[in-house]
Amino acid sequence: MKKLEEKIFKFLMIGSTALILSLLLYILYIILKKGLPSLSWEMISQIPSGGFYLGKEGGILNAIMGSLYLIFFSVLISLCISVPVVMYLNFTLRRKSKLAAIARLTFDVLFGIPSIVYGAFGFTLMIYFGLQASLLGGIIAISLLIIPVMIRSIDEVAILIPNELVEATKSLGATNYETIKVITRQLLPGISTAVLLSIGRGIGDAATVLFTAGYTDSIPSSLMQPTASLPLAIFFQLSSPIEEVQNRAYSAALVLTIIILILSFSARYFSRRLSKNKI
Amino acid sequence: MELLTEPLIKEQPKQTRSRKPGCDKPHIEVEKLNLYIQNNHILKNISLSIPDKSITCIIGPSGCGKTTLLRTFNRLHDDNVDVRITGKLFVDCEDIYAKDAEVTHIRKKMGLLAQRPCSLPMSIKDNVVYGPRLHGVRGKQKLHEIAYHQLSAVGLWDEVKDRLKTPASKLSIGQQQRLCLARGLAVEPDIILGDEATSALDPISSKTIEELFVSLKDKYTIVLVTHTLRQAKRIADYVAFMYMGELIEFGTADQVFNNPKHKLTQEYISGGFS
Numbered sequence: 407m408k409k410l411e412e413k414i415f416k417f418l419m420i421g422s423t424a425l426i427l428s429l430l431l432y433i434l435y436i437i438l439k440k441g442l443p444s445l446s447w448e449m450i451s452q453i454p455s456g457g458f459y460l461g462k463e464g465g466i467l468n469a470i471m472g473s474l475y476l477i478f479f480s481v482l483i484s485l486c487i488s489v490p491v492v493m494y495l496n497f498t499l500r501r502k503s504k505l506a507a508i509a510r511l512t513f514d515v516l517f518g519i520p521s522i523v524y525g526a527f528g529f530t531l532m533i534y535f536g537l538q539a540s541l542l543g544g545i546i547a548i549s550l551l552i553i554p555v556m557i558r559s560i561d562e563v564a565i566l567i568p569n570e571l572v573e574a575t576k577s578l579g580a581t582n583y584e585t586i587k588v589i590t591r592q593l594l595p596g597i598s599t600a601v602l603l604s605i606g607r608g609i610g611d612a613a614t615v616l617f618t619a620g621y622t623d624s625i626p627s628s629l630m631q632p633t634a635s636l637p638l639a640i641f642f643q644l645s646s647p648i649e650e651v652q653n654r655a656y657s658a659a660l661v662l663t664i665i666i667l668i669l670s671f672s673a674r675y676f677s678r679r680l681s682k683n684k685i
Numbered sequence: 686m687e688l689l690t691e692p693l694i695k696e697q698p699k700q701t702r703s704r705k706p707g708c709d710k711p712h713i714e715v716e717k718l719n720l721y722i723q724n725n726h727i728l729k730n731i732s733l734s735i736p737d738k739s740i741t742c743i744i745g746p747s748g749c750g751k752t753t754l755l756r757t758f759n760r761l762h763d764d765n766v767d768v769r770i771t772g773k774l775f776v777d778c779e780d781i782y783a784k785d786a787e788v789t790h791i792r793k794k795m796g797l798l799a800q801r802p803c804s805l806p807m808s809i810k811d812n813v814v815y816g817p818r819l820h821g822v823r824g825k826q827k828l829h830e831i832a833y834h835q836l837s838a839v840g841l842w843d844e845v846k847d848r849l850k851t852p853a854s855k856l857s858i859g860q861q862q863r864l865c866l867a868r869g870l871a872v873e874p875d876i877i878l879g880d881e882a883t884s885a886l887d888p889i890s891s892k893t894i895e896e897l898f899v900s901l902k903d904k905y906t907i908v909l910v911t912h913t914l915r916q917a918k919r920i921a922d923y924v925a926f927m928y929m930g931e932l933i934e935f936g937t938a939d940q941v942f943n944n945p946k947h948k949l950t951q952e953y954i955s956g957g958f959s
Binding site: 500568570571572573574575576577578579580581584588591592682683684685 | 759761764765766789790792793795796797799801803804805806807808815816819820852853854865868869872
């Protein structure tokens with residue numbers, strides 16, 4: 407009986423892992439199969455020309471650059487906000503503080519809010535401030551989207567920091583600010599994981615940028631100009647009736663996947679280097 | 686055990702380097718100290734004067750307030766808003782709980798050894814020189830000298846001299862505790878506080894740490910909280926016995942262990958309760 411139980415559980419574990427792995431591999435296979443043939447140097451080095459959406463020359467450089475701009479500035483802004491929030495939650499408030507508990511619950515709720523809601527909220531904000539669809543609008547909306555992700559994932563690591571580390575640092579005569587610097591060192595691997603997760607969520611999201619960043623065929627040269635993004639490039643091309651354009655959507659998806667892969671590997675690399683001194 | 690047969694009270698030099706002129710009190714003097722956590726009275730009216738340049742062990746059953754008392758010396762309760770402290774605690778004649786007392790300057794006078802060693806997330810050498818760097822010491826050569834001196838002082842230099850740049854977390858737990866001691870000594874304190882500093886260590890490492898304490902006592906005032914009576918018997922010059930938040934008895938190790946005045950002390954050291 408015990409043996410059977412063990413067998414069933416083993417089967418369940420292996421089965422689930424295999425199922426999810428094969429699904430992911432299948433996604434990759436589809437993207438590669440459909441996207442690779444139309445992926446060319448032209449695709450990633452040029453902006454769309456006149457008849458691009460009818461199957462003529464041009465590429466998606468506008469979307470690639472737009473997405474990179476959007477995610478870079480959003481992650482930067484979110485980091486500047488999230489790290490202090492986590493520090494406050496963990497090292498200024500007490501561990502059992504009610505405010506901290508309420509704040510964490512709020513971040514969890516914000517974490518779960520669909521991205522279209524952030525897009526809509528960003529849109530109302532923009533109307534309020536008289537902004538048009540622009541890089542800035544997109545950055546604000548994506549920042550709103552990824553801040554909860556970032557806070558919660560840094561927080562998970564910060565909770566694990568032993569109080570002894572804080573005390574050891576303070577007992578050497580460190581001020582609060584200097585203590586936070588030491589804690590940040592310990593947090594670095596957690597921060598890089600958080601950045602990775604937020605990039606993943608932010609760069610691939612179409613709904614937040616739909617109304618806030620707009621779409622354009624050129625690469626934005628200022629914060630006030632609208633900008634294209636990869637998820638929307640996929641969306642628009644996929645909805646075209648022309649097959650050639652549809653295939654380009656897959657190659658845009660491939661480009662997006664490759665960007666995320668590169669960013670993931672570099673984040674993992676940095677994370678490993680940064681955690682070298684972790685206690 | 687040999688220690689008990691030696692004369693325990695030594696001639697105390699009255700003046701030390703960081704002392705304010707005109708201060709003739711010992712480094713640590715506690716005056717009618719009360720500590721409350723929310724509404725619980727944890728430390729009850731404690732007055733205690735800790736003799737300089739000797740080892741004072743605070744003993745007592747679990748939950749008697751030993752660690753809490755030790756942490757008040759360093760103002761480590763500061764971050765806990767539930768804690769309320771009344772009374773006075775003088776470190777070098779300065780009331781550290783006065784409103785204008787500056788906390789980093791007080792903590793700099795004491796090195797703290799926690800129950801479990803907590804190395805900082807940096808290399809072995811950076812751990813040692815973290816304190817001096819914080820307090821403005823610069824220059825590669827100078828910092829290296831500090832690392833050399835302090836690591837030698839705790840007998841760690843030969844073990845780590847070839848890997849000063851490796852992360853401190855790679856050391857064994859006993860080595861880490863000695864590293865923490867070296868790190869504490871590097872800020873040139875007058876006082877060393879130990880909160881059951883050997884309880885997480887294996888017997889050999891604890892013996893090393895105990896021997897270090899004994900060798901350091903002509904330079905530093907050492908206050909140790911200890912759970913093990915045998916340790917207190919081995920290394921203490923003075924013993925403070927606490928029970929239920931009160932200081933029951935304070936005296937030389939010889940007197941407290943061989944001729945306790947209070948019935949509770951007698952019961953505790955004879956193993957009546959723990």
